[in-house]
Amino acid sequence: MNTTLEKISISADDLSKFLQNKTEPLLVFDLRPREDFVEGHINGSVHAVCDARAKETIMPKIPKDAKIVLVCDDGSVSGPTAEMMQSYGFNAYFLQGGVRGWDKGLAKKNVESIVSAEELWQDMQKKREIMLVDVREPDEFSDFRIPGSMNIPLVNLFKPDVVATLPKDKKIVTVCPHGNRSMVAAFALARNGIEARGLFGGLAAWGQLLSAKEIAGDRAKIIQIRKVGKGCLSYLIGSDGEALVIDPVHPAEKYVELARENGLKIAKVMDTHQHADHVSAAKELARIAGAELFMSGYENYDFQSSRLVDGDAITIGRSEVRAIHTPGHTSGSLSYLLDGRYLFSGDILFADGIGRPDLRDKAKEFAGELYNTLQSLLRLPAHVTVLPAHHAEETDASKGVSTTIDKAKRFPILQMQQNEFINKVVGTVMPRPMNYEKIIQLNKAGGPLKNSEIPDLEMGPNRCAINAS
Ligand SMILES: [Fe+2]
Structure with a gap:
């Protein structure tokens, strides 16, 4: 490992302590394919897609002082990605040895941080107390939205005074175009002690949902x-x-x-x-x-x-x-x-x-x-x-x-x-x-x-x- 990579690597023990102590906000992004993430992931991490679209739409919204830890299979992808993010001024690190070197147990299948379009629809039909927080920019939101949702752009969800205005008695579901920004949003809220789930597949998945009625x-x-x-x-x-x-x-x-x-x-x-x-x-x-x-x-x-x-x-x-x-x-x-x-x-x-x-x-x-x-x-x-x-x-x-x-x-x-x-x-x-x-x-x-x-x-x-x- 080169010296730059060494400086930005974090051991499994240290990451585990950080996640348990919650002393500072920590965003753990799992860069592996979604199927692998669903199969088993570090509890408290969120699945992230690291493509050109994410670079354009998500990275600018993340505060530069937020501590980010990237996770992949063995550190070979997350290391260079963290290095690249550091060069853009992010406080980014990566998990040494990746998920393969993680010996603290993995959360299985039941991904608490997401809700499918189908599940959300069922909850809405049952008139469950849900607050839809659409984390897109105001111009995207004004064009179309799920009826009843409120708009809080992702960048604002990192602000404690904005988060403090959210109702405590409703289940919060974060919404974005494809389910990437909303996952970061759910994570940002979780770091502030608010439980939230991201709409899996975002508005694109919502748009394809079919519901039958005789x-x-x-x-x-x-x-x-x-x-x-x-x-x-x-x-x-x-x-x-x-x-x-x-x-x-x-x-x-x-x-x-x-x-x-x-x-x-x-x-x-x-x-x-x-x-x-x-x-x-x-x-x-x-x-x-x-x-x-x-x-x-x-x-x-x-x-x-x-x-x-x-x-x-x-x-x-x-x-x-x-x-x-x-x-x-x-x-x-x-x-x-x-x-x-x-x-x-x-x-x-x-x-x-x-x-x-x-x-x-x-x-x-x-x-x-x-x-x-x-x-x-x-x-x-x-x-x-x-x-x-x-x-x-x-x-x-x-x-x-x-x-x-x-x-x-x-x-x-x-x-x-x-x-x-x-x-x-x-x-x-x-x-x-x-x-x-x-x-x-x-x-x-x-x-x-x-x-x-x-x-x-x-x-x-x-x-x-x-x-x-
Ligand atoms: Fe028509």
Whole structure:
């Protein structure tokens, strides 16, 4: 070991004493692969990714006086990394001999410092007292966030006066884009005596979480699947052992799993329209389930599928789904009417609003079409249940998201005359979904796309709707 490395190395005995005595704040970063960390790690350490992104987003937030100890397998990675951090002015050290030389026992599997998106969602559903602390910068936070979270940028969590303002009676979960900054944040809080867990995989993982809810159906079983972080809604409809999926999102495997749990086999998959806010999983799901794929006959796709046009009917078990051409959100949008009783309305009509017509840069023309489409849908029987492809951010979706034609008739925006409606819709300027052009392109081409690319591409809020008022 060279002399510089010697100076910044710390023995297992010394690290153990530091961790026990807690005399000074100490950040112990484990640089090994996450699987190794989960398998066994030094109690009190946090998993850290040391890549270019971490260097840009995390390192500048860590106070220079905070004592940092890096850990790897044997010291061969952590030593040079600590040396590099020292050269940037950090108070960084590394554990001599790494985890292999650590004889004080390792914490196993149960990683107390993290919470998965699924677990967090369960806790939120049970209305547990949780405080979400989003540790991103204010400009990142203002763009989108998990509803109900508060923003304390990571750098401020190292300040005792800021930490002192946090409630003591709530479970704190720290949130960031990918789960790296939030782990440091949880650690910073732990050093101040506050227990906190970091959201594993961050907002990217949150954005991919799917939650299923059965909606009361008649002849067919209807399961509404919600992409929690995006507000996207998709449907699994089962009848006589067969299932149809409408507007599936990634990960596609979830639908196969759900179908299996309900004794169903997915036979047909369809999209209501070419989506702009999320990557469609229709093609992928049809492939893995061995199902027939149906897309709108009015839209351009670069891949093979059966095409549906207005009036086409397909069967699923004992049920029937009829396609209705409903242009306005996109010119080729279809809605699907199940057994004359349930309307899968895509992004045309929502439980508390209507679709936006401007994602294809023809707002005025599309607004006129949207008006005509909505008025024709309102002529369906009043009792028809409307099941949309999105819900608003603040919706309590615990009971499922739906409305009826009767209720939709009372939306103020649907009582307007055509001109007033068009002016209102065209005048409602809303930010567009992030990456929407790239997503449209991907959905048209049907891939290719690596599963790992989807979370970042889709990150951001649902921006497909216009409020009903
Ligand atoms: Fe859409």
